[in-house]
Amino acid sequence: MHSIGEMGRDSGLGVSALRFYDRVGVLPPARVDPATGYRWYAPEQLDEARLLARLRQAGMPLADVRLVLAAWSGGDTGLVPRLLDGHLRRLERELADARGALSAVRARLGHKESTMTTTNRTARLTVPATEFAAALDSVRFAVGTDPELPVLGGILFDVEGEDLHVVATDRYRLAVARASTTGHGGERVQLTVPAPLVDAMRALLTGDSPALLTVDGDGIELQTQGRRVAGQGLGEEFPDYRRLTRLPAGRRIPLDVPALRQGLAGQDGERCALVLTDTVTVADEAFESGSGAGADGDRVGVNPAFLLDALADGDDMLLEYVGPKAPLVLLRSGTGDAFSLLMPCTLDA
Missing domain, CATH: 1.10.1660.10 (Multidrug-efflux Transporter Regulator; Chain: A; Domain 2)
Structure with missing residues (x-):
């Protein structure tokens, strides 16, 4: 047996x-x-x-x-x-329908791209090194690795006014953080910086000295403490993260981060169930009862490794729950400057 x-x-x-x-x-x-x-x-x-x-x-x-x-x-x-043949025919019909829909989308995108004007991206700003390092650390885990989507293999630098937002997503999770700046104060400038270049920049942000960040077209340069790193952006449009983060208000639940880490560490699969009451715990059995409300609280499926990545080193975090199909929002208590979204997964096998 x-x-x-x-x-x-x-x-x-x-x-x-x-x-x-x-x-x-x-x-x-x-x-x-x-x-x-x-x-x-x-x-x-x-x-x-x-x-x-x-x-x-x-x-x-x-x-x-x-x-x-x-x-x-x-x-x-x-x-x-x-x-088996019937299932294969069904898949082929669904694939043909998907190809037709995607062809229509490509045609619309092509028309939109042909009517858009190209703007010159130029910015020169100063960022506190500690703030910039913390912001990059908050989003680095969400950078994508899919070779079919190279634009997701970097971090968006979004400069507007005195704010520098850094954003990363791999489609299943999205992370946003902010650092304050001085010296720009102009129009919005965006550039997607490839992950290896971001890592090289992060390696220079070790002291308290300010960092000078310069964007010129597709080029970007960071200078701090007499050291310099420069390179090229990815040259593709990053998804509109502001639209992706427009969610209705949900229920905010304080997280016991050490206990949640311990519960997630015992999960060896690609999904597990969370039970949401006045706190958040890991369910004993991932598939029991499915998603939604239950007698013991709301249940939602997550990828345990992804959730572990999103948990900050500190203990003061909140989970905002909108609904069983909506992204989970993880944020540090008392601030909206750094947060991440995590797509739920189905609990049905």
Whole structure:
């Protein structure tokens, strides 16, 4: 017999998923210990679990998965290919619809780009080194790594008036921080700075001396303490982060950051459930009850590694909860200068 941990590891489903598939009757264990409730699986169930993992990876709906597994285990080899072919045709139709919609979007974007005028980006400003370093540290974790979206592989420097906002996003999370400046006070200037260049700048921000930041077109330069680093921006338009952060007011919950870190550290999957009451805790079982309100408080799914990244070193943080489908807002208590958004994930397997 396989323990649930062995079954999760060998099948690729994970322990939480196996618990979910047991509860919905798709893959019940061969034996459940009446004293401890521990699940045990027969050796022949491993192939069924691996098949289940592949079907869900292919995006097959749970109702069709049930039919495939029933036909497969019952020896009905004729039904399984028909179910697979039907799912493949559905995916192909959805892909064709998506291609058509994206082609229309590309056409609209092309028209918009052709009517836009190019403005010369020029700014010269002084930033306190400690403020600038703290701002970069607050957003660096959210920089994207997808080679298909190179513009997300940098940090947006957004200068307007006496404020320098730095912004990073990888689509699943977005982080914003602010540093005060002097010497510019002019029109808004934006440049997306590639992550390696940002890291080189951050390495110079070690003392209390002010840093001189110069933007000239696609070029950017930082000088501080007699040292200098310069390079080119990414030259692409960064998403409108101000629009992305326009959320309705939500319920703000103080975070016990050390306890939350401890709870998240015990999660080895790509998603877990948070229970939101007068505080925020990690649920014992990620898939139980799904998202939304429950008897023990609101439940929302998150990527535990992403949430750990967003937790600041200090203990004074708040979580703002708008709703089960809205981004979670994490911010330091008493300030709106540094915050991050984290997209929730579904708790349905």
